[in-house]
Amino acid sequence: MDIQVGVGRRRRWNDAVKGRIVAESYAPGAVVSEVARRHGLAPQHLFAWRKAARAGLLSLPAEDAPLFVPMVSELRPTGMAVEAAIPNATTISIEIGGAVVRAAAGVDPGWLRDVLRAVRATT
Incomplete structure (x- = not known):
């Protein structure tokens, strides 16, 4: 008391x-x-x-957004080979200020949120 x-x-x-x-x-x-x-x-x-x-x-x-988001790059086949290499892949494309972010099914929502915030902050 x-x-x-x-x-x-x-x-x-x-x-x-x-x-x-x-x-x-x-x-x-x-x-x-x-x-x-x-x-x-x-x-x-x-x-x-x-x-x-x-x-x-x-x-x-404001949340503590990272100032730098590391980029992971990998070479992928183009055109018809992409569809053959990734069967039944469902992706969404998000365009923010001229930048395009593609997310595959099962992506971690927290990670995607952080990436989108970083892209939005730089555009």
């Missing part, structure tokens, strides 16, 4: 701290009430901040 004596005062949270706490609450596996308790907030307060972030009134910190 926490008993406070003396003059009570409201805490003031700057937008950067609010954004960091909201981003923490959106992490995979995070429980909003646990994040709120860890930072000394009522869960309702954190839910209000999350609502503000969804409405665009509060900005979340």
Whole structure:
């Protein structure tokens, strides 16, 4: 039990701290009430901040995107030989600012997200 004596005062949270706490609450596996308790907030307060972030009134910190994404290059046959070399291959092509990213079925979504963010940052 926490008993406070003396003059009570409201805490003031700057937008950067609010954004960091909201981003923490959106992490995979995070429980909003646990994040709120860890930072000394009522869960309702954190839910209000999350609502503000969804409405665009509060900005979340940018994720630490890699500055350099290594490129893996391999020589592949062109034309008809590609279809023969990779039977039933399903790929999608994503064009961002003139760059084309091709992803095969089964690609790791986290890795693809990081690649797309890096391509978007450079275009």
